[in-house]
Amino acid sequence: MEQKKQEAIVADNRKGIDLSRREMLIGTGALMAGAAISQLGLVTPAQAARTNGAAWPWPYEKVDPARVGETAYHAWYEVFCSQAVTTGLFEQLRQNVGEPWTDFPIESISFGAGGMLGWGLTCGAPVAGALVIGLAVPKEYSNAMIHDLLQFYADTPMPVYSPVNPKFNGEIPRSVAKSPICHQSVGRWMKTADRSFGSDERKHRCASVTASVAYRTAELLNDWKDGKYKPDTAWSGPGTVGLPAQQNCMSCHGNDIPTAPR
């Protein structure tokens, strides 16, 4: 993209509505051509892109968590953690609600596998759970619910979900990830189980963790639908701890927790 155009977009993003309005008053042709008229006045394409559209949050009907879990478990073997969670939840939402769930391309979140394509960042399962929560639940609940999902992932001896038709027959140990980070979660389990990344046990473990997260997401959403959802996670934001961070600083820093410049 040519430099000028890029600068204009950056400036527009920074100054938002004010700049767009000013530019429109000046009457630059391109902006006027792209502008849509709303009841509130002129709306630029950039402004429109920052909103959620009239149909958000999407309609939600309760799903059967056990079926969500089992579907997600088996989907893992084909599409891995993130897309498996959307598969488990969307399967029933498409059936119970239909549009717009039928239109969303769930493959678009397949990048979550291995904590984003094997980078070992946040496990794709809670990322996908958070996506569905974000689609179905208004902001005043969704953020708290996503905190709860991440905390559940980090604190729970995993996996909790036992598939009805497992692909691996045998016992595997559980481990506490202490983190939603894929690298730590998988690494701590591998150390506990003394199994390699390529082992059948590790695959069954990640499929079962994925199912556990899909199941828990369904429970949270159902509770919310029933008016029973209560936020459960105490959370200190970046303003309190000095930078964005998991709250259990010691699990990585030991007793020597650095302080961020204030």
Ligand code: HEC
């Ligand atoms: C998941 C592991 C993890 C957790 C949990 C964590 N940190 Fe860190 N943090 C790191 C790593 C890794 C670095 C980079 C260290 C380096 O480069 O030497 C870092 C760097 C920092 C830095 C930058 C300064 C420095 O010495 O590198 C600060 C400040 C910091 N962490 C504070 C915190 C605080 C406060 C918490 C808890 C609220 C926290 N961290 C939780 C892993 C973690």
